[in-house]
């Protein structure tokens with residue numbers, strides 16, 4: 034049992050709740066009796082998830098169908114939310130894979146909007162209520178590739194470094210105010226992420242599940258400002274401490290080089 038509700042509050046807003054890690058957060062928090070606001074673009078998928086969770090866990094769930102790349106998305110979500118948010122999970126995001134010059138630039142700049150701009154906009158919108166209540170939690174999805182330079186995922190890797198440093202820095206600002214902030218750094222995790230990122234490379238380590246990632250996150254929420262799920266992923270995130278950057282970039286270039294490049 035995580036005892037999330039008693040410590041952080043009764044309502045969580047999860048972005049990207051229609052699949053993968055976001056859906057797993059919804060399941061875990063509903064099981065804890067936390068009411069949910071689920072945000073993503075696919076309304077019918079969110080409604081199906083909400084109906085299922087309401088039936089099994091007797092929690093209140095609001096669905097907000099919203100494209101978070103839209104410039105005013107944070108404002109729209111804030112206005113539509115019918116209850117105060119105690120736990121904000123900035124999870125929605127996507128990646129891209131390949132030579133930077135070959136990737137569609139609109140998709141890259143949209144990724145920065147979704148993975149970075151929207152994270153700070155939503156956090157800025159929902160933080161004042163947490164500060165007023167002197168409790169709450171903010172979770173930002175980073176990645177193992179956000180802890181080191183990752184050729185062929187250059188933009189994505191940079192957005193995830195942004196998520197990590199934003200969450201860790203904010204955790205320092207809010208530490209004494211009852212609000213916990215956590216950067217979550219999953220490695221390769223089974224979800225729709227690979228297909229949306231056109232990422233077809235087989236990695237040398239086995240995939241984790243969204244449930245593994247969420248368990249690691251919620252178990253340590255309030256105690257750790259950064260959490261990496263899985264022992265191999267934990268070791269991977271330590272590499273920048275021991276391997277000179279130039280060498281690490283060269284190693285990662287070989288590991289991540291696309292087939293035939």
Ligand SMILES: NC(=O)c1ccc[n+]([C@@H]2O[C@H](COP(=O)([O-])OP(=O)(O)OC[C@H]3O[C@@H](n4cnc5c(N)ncnc54)[C@H](OP(=O)(O)O)[C@@H]3O)[C@@H](O)[C@H]2O)c1
Pocket residue numbers: 048049050051052053054055072073074075076078099100101102124125126127128147174175176177218219220221222223224225226227229243
């Ligand atoms: N899977 C991995 O290997 C892995 C590793 C490290 C970090 N992560 C991070 O974990 C987070 C969740 O990824 P996942 O693995 O669960 O991927 P996923 O299964 O593809 O889920 C992505 C979620 O984001 C939502 N989303 C995408 N674009 C959106 C937009 N424009 N507006 C609103 N919502 C949008 C999707 O919903 P709709 O399509 O319905 O909008 C979906 O619910 C991401 O931030 C990712 O960077 C994943």
